[in-house]
Amino acid sequence: MxxxxxxxxxxxxxxxxxxxxxxxxxxxxxxxxxxxxxxxxxxxxxxxxxxxxxxxxxxxxxxxxxxxxxxxxxxxTWGAITVPDPEEVGWREAASVTAHSVRQVMLRHPWLAHLLGRLPALGPNAMRVADRMRQTFKLAGFTGYEVDYAVATFTAYIYGMTLPEIAWNATMVDGEYDADAMRAQVMKAAADFPDMLERIDMDTYEDPRVMRAVAFDFGLLSVLDGLERRLVT
Structure with a gap:
């Protein structure tokens, strides 16, 4: 068979x-x-x-x-991803630049959300990025299978944060966003949750695109901190 x-x-x-x-x-x-x-x-x-x-x-x-x-x-599209040489800039800087570049490429080409995990990434550009990612985490100090685990954790974070953002963008009409209307709707849904209401009922609030970029960077630094911590335990 x-x-x-x-x-x-x-x-x-x-x-x-x-x-x-x-x-x-x-x-x-x-x-x-x-x-x-x-x-x-x-x-x-x-x-x-x-x-x-x-x-x-x-x-x-x-x-x-x-x-x-x-x-x-x-x-x-993989060819548009910037992956610095970790030997030149250090592993954390290389990882950070790569992560932000992958996110931007995905946001520019939202149809990629339908292909991740479905089609093989065997082309020369994808292989270049994958190889450079491995170099990055090997330089950090990971060895053996832990290099693969670190890369998998890193990419899972990028995809996990970016895919919902792509889905959200797809629901927008001509890129319009009525912040007051959205906040009113969320406040109504969260009426029984005072802690959430306190956060929602702010005098000022940011553009959601800015908030997502900040949240992405916060989470990325946390992931890199966690991976680095594993190297010293």
Missing amino acids: TGKAYSSVWLREPRKATSPGRSREEIVRAALELLDEEGIDGLSMRKLGAKLSAGATSLYWYVANKDELLELAYDE
């Missing part, structure tokens, strides 16, 4: 362009534009072919299916 064969666009050699001006890179750029404009559901081989003034069937020369196209677009 054999298991299902594993398939990825990165496990085979890319095919060369079949016509002047057409390349896999051009197709990926166009796919990214569609994804940013319309999301996962808005991407199809037919729409992409129309955007490129090419038949959908011609695109199958480069990718076997939509998932392979998504793999290529997915890796392209």
